[in-house]
Amino acid sequence: MTERPILEVRDLRKWFPLGSSLFSRHRQQVKAVDGISFSMRRGEILSLVGESGSGKTTVGRTVLRLTAPTSGSITFDGQDITRLSRRQLRPLRRRMQLVFQDPFASLNPRMTVERIVSTPLIIHDEPGGIAARRAKVEAALQLVGLLPHHATRYPHELSGGQRQRVGIARALILRPDFLVADEPVSALDVSIQAQVVNLLLELKDLLGLTILFVAHDLAVVGHISDRIAVMYLGRLVEVAETRVLFARPRHPYTEALLSAAPIPDPTVERQRIILAGDIPSPIDPPPGCAFSTRCRYATEACRAAVPPLREVAPGHLSACIRDDIALQAPRHGALTAPSKETCRCRLRSTGYRVTIACPRPSTSSSSAPASSASAPPTNW
Amino acid sequence: MTAAPVLQVEDLSVRFRTRGGEIAAVSGVSFAVRPGETLAVVGESGSGKSVTSLALMRLLPPGAAVTVTGRVGLRGKDGRMLDVLTLPEPEMRGVRGDAIAMVFQEPMTSLNPVKPVGEQIAEAIRLHRGLDRRAATEEVVRLLDLVGIPAPRQRLASYPHHLSGGMRQRVMIAMALSCEPAVLIADEPTTALDVTIQAQILDLLRRLQERTGMAVVFITHNLGVVAEIADRVMVMYGGRVVEQADVRPLFARPLMPYTVGLLRSVPRLDLAGRRAGPLPAIPGNVPDPLHMPEGCGFHPRCGDHVAGLCDARLPELESAGEARLVRCVRWRELTP
Ligand SMILES: Nc1ncnc2c1ncn2[C@@H]1O[C@H](COP(=O)(O)OP(=O)(O)OP(=O)(O)O)[C@@H](O)[C@H]1O
Ligand SMILES: Nc1ncnc2c1ncn2[C@@H]1O[C@H](COP(=O)(O)OP(=O)(O)OP(=O)(O)O)[C@@H](O)[C@H]1O
Ligand code: SF4
Ligand code: SF4
Ligand SMILES: [Mg+2]
Ligand SMILES: [Mg+2]
Numbered sequence: 195m196t197e198r199p200i201l202e203v204r205d206l207r208k209w210f211p212l213g214s215s216l217f218s219r220h221r222q223q224v225k226a227v228d229g230i231s232f233s234m235r236r237g238e239i240l241s242l243v244g245e246s247g248s249g250k251t252t253v254g255r256t257v258l259r260l261t262a263p264t265s266g267s268i269t270f271d272g273q274d275i276t277r278l279s280r281r282q283l284r285p286l287r288r289r290m291q292l293v294f295q296d297p298f299a300s301l302n303p304r305m306t307v308e309r310i311v312s313t314p315l316i317i318h319d320e321p322g323g324i325a326a327r328r329a330k331v332e333a334a335l336q337l338v339g340l341l342p343h344h345a346t347r348y349p350h351e352l353s354g355g356q357r358q359r360v361g362i363a364r365a366l367i368l369r370p371d372f373l374v375a376d377e378p379v380s381a382l383d384v385s386i387q388a389q390v391v392n393l394l395l396e397l398k399d400l401l402g403l404t405i406l407f408v409a410h411d412l413a414v415v416g417h418i419s420d421r422i423a424v425m426y427l428g429r430l431v432e433v434a435e436t437r438v439l440f441a442r443p444r445h446p447y448t449e450a451l452l453s454a455a456p457i458p459d460p461t462v463e464r465q466r467i468i469l470a471g472d473i474p475s476p477i478d479p480p481p482g483c484a485f486s487t488r489c490r491y492a493t494e495a496c497r498a499a500v501p502p503l504r505e506v507a508p509g510h511l512s513a514c515i516r517d518d519i520a521l522q523a524p525r526h527g528a529l530t531a532p533s534k535e536t537c538r539c540r541l542r543s544t545g546y547r548v549t550i551a552c553p554r555p556s557t558s559s560s561s562a563p564a565s566s567a568s569a570p571p572t573n574w
Numbered sequence: 575m576t577a578a579p580v581l582q583v584e585d586l587s588v589r590f591r592t593r594g595g596e597i598a599a600v601s602g603v604s605f606a607v608r609p610g611e612t613l614a615v616v617g618e619s620g621s622g623k624s625v626t627s628l629a630l631m632r633l634l635p636p637g638a639a640v641t642v643t644g645r646v647g648l649r650g651k652d653g654r655m656l657d658v659l660t661l662p663e664p665e666m667r668g669v670r671g672d673a674i675a676m677v678f679q680e681p682m683t684s685l686n687p688v689k690p691v692g693e694q695i696a697e698a699i700r701l702h703r704g705l706d707r708r709a710a711t712e713e714v715v716r717l718l719d720l721v722g723i724p725a726p727r728q729r730l731a732s733y734p735h736h737l738s739g740g741m742r743q744r745v746m747i748a749m750a751l752s753c754e755p756a757v758l759i760a761d762e763p764t765t766a767l768d769v770t771i772q773a774q775i776l777d778l779l780r781r782l783q784e785r786t787g788m789a790v791v792f793i794t795h796n797l798g799v800v801a802e803i804a805d806r807v808m809v810m811y812g813g814r815v816v817e818q819a820d821v822r823p824l825f826a827r828p829l830m831p832y833t834v835g836l837l838r839s840v841p842r843l844d845l846a847g848r849r850a851g852p853l854p855a856i857p858g859n860v861p862d863p864l865h866m867p868e869g870c871g872f873h874p875r876c877g878d879h880v881a882g883l884c885d886a887r888l889p890e891l892e893s894a895g896e897a898r899l900v901r902c903v904r905w906r907e908l909t910p
Contacts (some may be wrong), residue, residue, distance in 0.1 A: 415846075458797040
């Protein structure tokens with residue numbers, strides 16, 4: 195508890211003015227982020243979850259100071275960065291990086307992988323000549339499981355998973371200690387998604403990264419995060435350790451969200467809470483508890499004031515005024531098929547560690563791990 | 575006793591001529607769907623799911639660059655079996671949206687952006703059901719209400735861009751349902767949506783199906799969604815069917831190593847927060863359609879691959895018990 199948090203966010207607000215009429219007196223504001231506070235331990239993965247439009251991306255971008263906050267404060271590794279100018283931010287930029295959602299749209303189609311990955315080096319005037327730069331690119335590619343020959347390829351010559359790796363390599367080349375990963379696996383196929391999730395977890399251990407992770411998929415979030423922060427309409431409504439949140443949600447919105455996650459087990463009986471309607475508009479949020487329009491436990495008192503985020507158990511925060519309700523823990527089912535047999539091995543060709551599934555350890559134990567022999571070493 | 579299929583696909587193949595060479599996007603796909611049944615089609619990106627559904631709707635781009643072979647039988651509203659692939663286009667236009675309808679993955683591309691949504695649905699109803707303007711409008715209100723759009727009468731004049739993603743998807747479903755089709759094809763109808771909205775839409779489809787006995791072909795790569803709504807599952811890889819089974823046996827005892835890998839790579843909700851080691855990912859990537867591997871298309875990624883056996887020739891899609899098909903030369907020895 196003595197260690198200083200790497201990131202500390204206090205009462206952060208980001209409002210976007212709507213329309214730009216200079217003469218309108220009551221200019222409307224989109225309250226994308228409306229007063230949130232949280233902090234992150236070094237080496238932690240904190241996930242932001244919530245419906246589309248709840249403000250997850252805006253939090254990530256504001257925390258990185260890619261956009262200026264409307265109010266509140268952001269402290270990165272002890273330094274207040276809320277009001278730093280672009281130039282003052284420069285030395286910090288290399289320590290804080292962003293991985294984008296769409297691996298295709300975020301890579302310039304006319305650049306080779308080498309140029310894409312080395313762009314941050316150029317922007318930050320990294321010392322060293324072409325040879326040094328090339329070596330760094332190669333190391334970054336290797337880190338994410340790509341081969342040196344991928345450096346000469348263009349994005350369209352790579353698969354979706356490989357493109358996402360390029361995006362991660364670009365984010366890592368300056369050796370940042372803080373990463374915002376905004377839906378980094380949402381656009382990927384299930385099998386490739388698992389590869390990238392494994393990669394992020396390994397890199398976190400290897401490099402001691404702190405990751406603010408944004409995702410829709412609750413199964414992925416449950417696997418990757420140490421803690422989860424649930425957003426609703428620009429505010430945090432619940433923050434807890436992953437296991438605790440899944441076992442005992444304390445906010446009705448979290449309860450509904452978890453109950454909506456599809457369970458990959460056809461034998462489980464569902465107990466779904468179907469939320470009526472859509473998330474309300476952040477321009478004119480409902481008074482009091484913003485979730486009251488869809489909450490099955492709402493009372494008159496809920497609309498009186500915005501419920502503060504308060505500690506309901508050690509390290510467990512919730513913004514619901516009702517302590518008298520027993521919320522339902524989600525049913526998960528236990529998928530029958532998977533056993534967790536995986537093996538770690540070294541790719542002879544590159545000498546780095548890979549983690550692969552050995553789908554049937556019993557049958558493939560005699561031969562060397564079949565995948566490293568048969569699969570191209572570009573993938574893991 | 576099970577009813578006769580409303581949709582029967584036999585040996586469907588689709589090839590594209592591209593600049594890089596010919597692509598076998600779909601090869602020898604066969605399946606049948608009965609009234610009230612939901613068939614889920616799963617598989618990685620590029621495995622041929624959308625091309626299969628577009629072929630059923632006869633919506634593939636026309637021209638010499640596309641070759642479609644096989645047979646698609648569809649039971650028309652009069653009970654007659656129609657041969658979809660040979661039907662003249664004017665007749666097909668009457669069938670599309672009537673006996674068979676489709677919900678596309680991206681609703682914006684299939685809604686007209688400059689026309690109010692109410693008018694768009696009403697048009698489809700007038701065309702297929704011959705209702706007058708007034709009756710059609712009433713029917714639209716009923717449909718929008720059915721798919722859970724609040725204050726439907728006020729929404730008639732809304733343009734697609736005024737609606738949220740979830741609402742647009744519901745409008746698309748209302749439109750697809752407007753003629754009470756015997757078969758609904760839904761191509762990733764919930765992939766772009768939040769889980770809460772996804773839950774609403776799955777719930778809606780299930781209720782509608784119970785009421786109308788509509789057959790549904792549901793394309794998705796979310797195995798959680800498959801477990802929720804499917805009666806049967808068809809797994810595709812590289813344009814071919816590699817496994818077909820009822821949903822419970824498939825999840826309980828997958829036979830094809832690719833299916834096994836897919837099921838394992840989904841993080842388990844019951845282990846959330848426990849970090850039980852790395853996810854068992856399938857190594858490698860989806861195959862390049864221009865350079866499909868010889869033999870079993872999955873062999874470069876398969877942990878059970880045996881050189882000289884799996885890569886020698888294409889494994890047959892063989893019967894593996896009642897209502898089960900699998901394409902793997904080793905399934906007998908691999909399955910405990
Ligand atoms: N530059 C901007 N100008 C005006 N409004 C904006 C801007 N950026 C975001 N918003 C609005 O702020 C709100 C929050 O958006 P944000 O992108 O942060 O949500 P999100 O939680 O990341 O959603 P998603 O899951 O869809 O990515 C939305 O209502 C959005 O329309
Ligand atoms: N009009 C076209 N011309 C040439 N090739 C095409 C065309 N449409 C699809 N293909 C190719 O056919 C194959 C199957 O594509 P399809 O869209 O059916 O995949 P899918 O399974 O729906 O994938 P996803 O999950 O990404 O939607 C792919 O290799 C694709 O590139
Ligand atoms: S404060 Fe009231 S409306 Fe808000 S979540 Fe709690 S019970 Fe529901
Ligand atoms: S045929 Fe061989 S390579 Fe293909 S799935 Fe079966 S064991 Fe694997
Ligand atoms: Mg976002
Ligand atoms: Mg598709």
